[in-house]
Amino acid sequence: MAEQYSLPDLLTKLYDNQLAIEAALMELVLLEEQRGPSEACENARGALERIGENAGHIRQGIARLGRNS
Structure with missing residues (x-):
């Protein structure tokens, strides 16, 4: 059976x-x-800026989910 990943892992x-x-x-x-x-x-630089702005929020959300798992 394939390994199951948690939502934070995914x-x-x-x-x-x-x-x-x-x-x-x-x-x-x-x-x-x-x-x-x-x-x-x-x-493309505009897209890179957006990725950078969102990266911190995404990382914080993943960390929060990991603590609640």
């Missing part, structure tokens, strides 16, 4: 994926910015 995995996507997007933005500024880079 959310932690999703959070880790989000951070990995953030890192990959930053690499692509930095690479593209070497060619010069663009609207796509500005949009």
